[in-house]
Amino acid sequence: RKEVEQDPGPFNVPEGATVAFNCTYSNSASQSFFWYRQDCRKEPKLLMSVYSSGNEDGRFTAQLNRASQYISLLIRDSKLSDSATYLCVVQGTGGFKTIFGAGTRLFVKA
């Protein structure tokens, strides 16, 4: 079983749709969680950190469920520019070892 698992997609949604991604992790000792965005084999860029209480940044909402060991990302009012691969990232105890999920591909269509 992979340490961090994501649905690879692709998710094909129309503009304006709400889309949700889930990510599960296997190491209960994991401490830090992030969502990164990667465009077409370019370098990943931080989208948002994920805090225990959940957090929101504009149209993006991230949630963490430690009991069930999953992280979610909700994108509201999807834009064409949201088309990308979304990477779930987990850091272990001490925060040094970093595990990336394989990513979920999103296509937003007009």
Added chain:
Amino acid sequence: EAQVTQNPRYLITVTGKKLTVTCSQNMNHEYMSWYRQDPGLGLRQIYYSMNVEVTDKGDVPEGYKVSRKEKRNFPLILESPSPNQTSLYFCASSFRAGPARMDTEAFFGQGTRLTVV
């Protein structure tokens, strides 16, 4: 401009010929890391460094070496490259690693596409 710079961006080499991929950051970051990205597998951590002269293995360290003699540089060395090391490589740095907060954001280089024939 704050950035992570990798060189070269593209490299085709032959099996067994030693090569080095350089990584340099200008943000005075303590933490640096190397990843490889392969289709369907995502990014996998090769090595990381918590500070100068402090390095440790990630998930896939076999066939790679690193060094951290200066804070800004973290080169990746392939002593004897093999075709299974053909991949897209990313270097990343962050101010520190640890509980999620603003200063743990990782900044990535633009990637090095390596082909070993």
